[in-house]
Amino acid sequence: MKLQRKVPIVLLTAAALTVTGCAQSERESGDTGSDAASGEFKDTFTFGAAGAPKLFDPFYATDGETFRVTRQMHQGLLGVKEGSADVQPELAESWEPSADGLTWTFKLKQGVKFSDGEPFNAEAVCANFTRMFEQTGAGQTAAEYWGYFFGSFSDKPEGSLFKSCQAQDESTAVVQITRATSSFPTILSLDSFSMQSPKAMEAGNANNVQAAGEGFTYPEYAMNPVGVGPYKLEKYDEANKTVTLVANDTYYGEQPKTAKLVFKIIPDESTRRQELQAGSIDGYDLPNPVDWAGLEEEGNKVEIRPAFNILYMGLNPKKNEKLKDLKVRQALYHALNREQMVQSQLPEGAKVASQFMPETVSGYNTELQPYAYDPEKAKALLKEAGAEGMTLQFAFPTDVTRPYMPDPQKIHDAFKKDLEAVGVKVEVVSKPWNGGYLDDVNNDNYDAWLLGWTGDYNAADNFLGTFFSNLESNDFQTDVMPWGKTLSDDLKKADAIVDEAEREAAYQTINQQIAEEYLPGLPISHSPPALVTSDKVSGLVASPLTAETFNNVTVAK
Structure with a gap:
């Protein structure tokens, strides 16, 4: 991803x-035993997790x-x-x-x-x-x-x-x-x-x-x-913020090469780096892009994954009536200086998004151009919509780093400044990722929020369908919009098309409609996240889906 x-x-x-x-x-059945038994490797791989x-x-x-x-x-x-x-x-x-x-x-x-x-x-x-x-x-x-x-x-x-x-x-x-x-x-x-x-x-x-x-x-x-x-849960120590897994002795394949996995929950990225330097963890996900070069200079391994994700600003027209107006949604989009945010806060290889899926997915519309940063146009559209001086409750998560969102607060701060520059009054809300934020998004509690998606597999339905197919239950509340059912039906029809060329064309059309006619939310960017381990770690293969497995990992003593 x-x-x-x-x-x-x-x-x-x-x-x-x-x-x-x-x-x-x-996979082959049979137990070859753990390499840790040889004495050459540690019996534990400790990974710094960004969230609980x-x-x-x-x-x-x-x-x-x-x-x-x-x-x-x-x-x-x-x-x-x-x-x-x-x-x-x-x-x-x-x-x-x-x-x-x-x-x-x-x-x-x-x-x-x-x-x-x-x-x-x-x-x-x-x-x-x-x-x-x-x-x-x-x-x-x-x-x-x-x-x-x-x-x-x-x-x-x-x-x-x-x-x-x-x-x-x-x-x-x-x-x-x-x-x-x-x-x-x-x-x-x-x-x-x-x-x-x-x-x-x-x-x-x-x-x-x-x-x-x-x-x-x-x-x-x-x-x-x-x-x-290959592993089973031994304990979750919430007080010490660790999850410990041990090898599953009933596993049908080869036994894990490291007998124990410990996930140490460290929400702050700079603290994760310090713990890697101190040797108290063996690796962590989502290092800050500005640290990549320094981490490599220290002898660590930095694996950069492909950008198979989307960061977006979700919008809730059910909670904020002004968001039902296309001109208001377009105004918010033109207000955001996404190019500056990408250049200043995301790693090399990140791109401003024009649609809700990355360019490698079949159905991506190459003709679409990102909405331009244009504060004056944003002000004009807000005036036309009678929404000058509108208030927007705008939320971001804490205690987490995501592949598409290395530092949620910094991104939020930049966009808050952009919105206020065109006259929007921003009410800031934040909660821990798994301490209320995701629940609040699911329960439609915010006007606008930062969230994203890393693809599960390479299909337009895994992006567009995930967001908008289910009319009765989606975070963008498309059921209150006059085009909501049309979008839902069109996505279901496109997914059922057997001919690949025909299906691709259908999704290209839908992507254009989403960008130009509907704009249920604001696609922001695609970002290539990294994974870092110490030079003692072997066998960890970075996944484009950020879906790594650890049963083949060893940690040298």
Whole structure:
């Protein structure tokens, strides 16, 4: 997800999957033991995390800091090839669609067990789909990824992509969907749809999510879930801000090369760098771009990922009526000096955005130009709309660094100054990333806010569809806009187009409409984030999706 793409990202369409369905997993069963036992390496890899995990059940997770941890403990039917964004077999060894693309047969890896010793089989697969599909109440709101990608739940089956799952035999699961889409089964590589132990979920009442103020309370299971990955949770020490994982001795593949992972939560980037220098951590994500050269001079390894993301300013026309006016939204866009922000605060290779997806994604419209920085035009548009002197509540997150947003407050400060320069009164709001900010965004509590998205796979639907397809539930509140349903319907139609050239053209048209006619939010920039480790670390492969796995990492003594 970052920088000039050197590794092509492959979206496996139904046709491509028919050809590649018999591909075998690169994972080999068997335990070769831990290299740490040789005495040449430390038995612990300590990573500096930019934020605290929200929980450890990936189904309800929504943010990168949580997925960084859950990814080490859980796996799905499909996975992503290390160092790329190419989809590959994981717990499913192969898959094949019916002629109409509505029935998918998954041949499962055999001999796999969950970390509680329970077998992974077709019944377990269907139990997981049933659990996800049959969410009720607050669980439906908490399960954002299911809502984004599958549409709805069992109480509204007419809106759901998922239809049913049957265990044909122990190693064969048959999944039916309701419509052909370029995204299935690729979406099964997402962390949220990882397989978990049905026995443990039932015992832990895994679906017992309750609304609590602006957020949720989760069952005990969510803090100690059971997956099939190379690691399992040992403890989460909130007081000392550490998460400790240990090797899963029931793992079907090679045992991890380092027996223990410790995630040390250090929100401040400068503090993460100091701890790396002191040797108290072995690496961290998202080093400040101004530190890259210095980190390398100190002998560290700095891996720069391709820019496969989007930073945007979200807008909520339901909360602030003035934002329903296109002229007001255009005025805010013209007020932002994005070029200066990119040059002063983002790393080399960052770009001003013209649309809600990076240029490497099929459907990107090369004819669109970014809105120009033009304060006078912004003032004129506000005057035409009768919105001179309007007040805008504008929020940013604290205690976090994101791939598309290295320093949220500095970016917010720059844009606040720009907005005030054209007469907008800015009411500043901030909350910790996993301490209220994301909940507030989900609950429509801000007029405007800074947020972003790192792609899960290379498809326009993973960007535009994630933001705007679900008319009933999206952060931009497009349901109150006269064009909201049209945009939602057009995105669903585009995603269902089988011909790649036709689908690409449809998304190019939609991108133009979003930029010129709708402008539901303001795309800001694309930024290449980095990952840094000490020179003692080997085996860590940077992911274009910021989806690194740590089971092959070693740390020299």
